[in-house]
Structure formats: structure tokens, C-alpha cells
Amino acid sequence: MAGNWKMYKTRSEARAFLAAFTPLIADLPAERTVVLCGPFTCLDLLTTAAGQFAPGAQNVHWETEGAFTGEISAPMLVELGIRYAIVGHSERRAYFNETDGTVNKRLRAAQTHGLIPILCVGESNEQRQAGFTDPWIATQLEEDLPGIDLDRLVIAYEPLWAIGTGATCEATEANRVTGLIRTLAGRADLPILYGGSVKPGNIDELMDRPEIDGVLVGGASLDPESFARIVNYKAFAAT
Numbered sequence: 639m640a641g642n643w644k645m646y647k648t649r650s651e652a653r654a655f656l657a658a659f660t661p662l663i664a665d666l667p668a669e670r671t672v673v674l675c676g677p678f679t680c681l682d683l684l685t686t687a688a689g690q691f692a693p694g695a696q697n698v699h700w701e702t703e704g705a706f707t708g709e710i711s712a713p714m715l716v717e718l719g720i721r722y723a724i725v726g727h728s729e730r731r732a733y734f735n736e737t738d739g740t741v742n743k744r745l746r747a748a749q750t751h752g753l754i755p756i757l758c759v760g761e762s763n764e765q766r767q768a769g770f771t772d773p774w775i776a777t778q779l780e781e782d783l784p785g786i787d788l789d790r791l792v793i794a795y796e797p798l799w800a801i802g803t804g805a806t807c808e809a810t811e812a813n814r815v816t817g818l819i820r821t822l823a824g825r826a827d828l829p830i831l832y833g834g835s836v837k838p839g840n841i842d843e844l845m846d847r848p849e850i851d852g853v854l855v856g857g858a859s860l861d862p863e864s865f866a867r868i869v870n871y872k873a874f875a876a877t
């Protein structure tokens with residue numbers, strides 16, 4: 639269950655979130671992994687508060703150091719205690735010109751230094767309307783995954799048209815595409831998340847689906863109660 643704060647939360651806002659959130663996830667089942675991916679300025683707060691959850695970053699560069707203004711390297715994140723890094727989020731691909739080539743390099747660097755990358759893939763609305771969802775996902779995986787260790791990877795299926803729009807992908811379709819990703823990757827035990835307008839109101843339905851192992855949550859991870867409700871999805875909340 640991963641949260642992506644994107645470019646939200648100052649340090650004082652992050653502190654207030656953590657004070658409210660951590661007690662709400664105190665009794666999670668041991669097998670349930672929670673990851674919170676914050677902006678760089680909050681990462682030390684996340685590592686300090688971590689315990690019930692694992693701290694994550696939202697990107698990572700492929701070089702260990704160098705003249706790459708504005709970037710962050712895997713050793714810098716690892717030394718801070720960061721365990722996960724989102725790679726290839728559609729906002730990085732759309733607004734910062736990230737390509738499958740650079741996504742692959744970032745994935746490799748993350749794994750080389752011991753981070754678990756969360757690779758994001760997904761189709762646009764135009765691609766979906768044109769019936770091009772499945773070949774597009776296949777192409778992304780073909781280009782993103784060469785040389786990647788599938789034992790230390792999480793993939794998130796995030797249809798672009800569902801991100802931040804309130805238009806969640808139907809659970810049956812999210813389940814179908816996550817299953818397709820599992821088949822294409824060729825690994826039954828690969829953790830695959832769904833992301834795109836996940837809310838307290840749809841989490842139980844999504845998590846009921848057999849192919850969906852978890853979720854990547856943007857907007858609804860900003861509020862401690864809403865993210866805690868998502869993290870404590872049905873199986874646990876019902877007890």
C-alpha cells in the first residue's frame with residue numbers, strides 16, 4: 639500500500655500528518671507493507687518515523703554522483719534510510735521528458751544500490767479509446783525491464799486518465815490489466831499495484847480482485863485518515 643505525496647507537504651505539514659497517521663496503522667497485519675513516498679525535503683522525517691511503514695522517494699538518478707542539477711542519486715537516498723523509489727511515474731514522463739530508456743537506467747541504479755523501485759506504466763485516454771492499451775503496456779515493459787531483477791521490483795499499473803481525475807478504472811479492468819502485466823513479466827509472485835483515483839470508497843472493491851496486490855495512492859494519501867482507511871482495507875477494517 640503505497641502513498642505518493644508528489645509535490646505536497648512542507649516539513650511542518652509532514653510532521654502533522656505523521657503524528658496523526660502512525661497511530662492509525664499501529665495494528666496492521668505483519669504481511670501488509672505500507673510505503674510513503676515524500677518530497678526530498680521530508681525524507682528524513684519519513685525515515686525517522688518509519689516503523690509501521692517504509693520510506694520511499696519519488697525518483698532516483700542513474701548515476702551515483704555528478705553534474706546533474708536537481709537530481710538525487712540512489713546512494714544519497716540509501717544513506718538516509720530510504721527503501722523504495724517510484725520510477726517512471728507518468729508525471730515524470732509527461733512533464734520532464736523521461737523516456738523508457740532513462741526509466742530503465744533509473745531502475746537499474748535503484749536496484750544496484752539496494753532500493754526497491756516501483757515502476758509505473760499505463761496508457762493514455764487516447765490509447766485506450768483506440769484499443770491500444772495492451773500493446774502499449776507490453777511495449778513499456780519490453781523497454782523498461784531489460785536487466786531488471788524481478789525479485790526486487792514492484793510494478794504499478796496507473797492508467798493516465800485515472801490519475802488525479804476521480805475517474806477510477808473499473809476494478810474488473812484494473813484486475814485484467816494487472817494480470818496482463820503479471821503474464822508479460824513472467825512472474826506469478828511479482829507485486830503489482832493499481833494506481834489512479836484510489837479512495838477510501840473504492841479500496842475494498844479493488845483489493846477484492848485477485849490480481850491486484852496493492853495500490854499506489856496520490857491525492858488520498860495526503861490526508862492521514864483517508865490514507866489510513868485505505869491501508870486498513872476491508873480484510874482488516876472489518877475485524
Ligand code: PGA
Nearest residue numbers: 801802834835855856857
Ligand atoms: P491519484 O494519483 O491517486 O491522485 O489519482 C495516483 C498517482 O499518481 O500515483
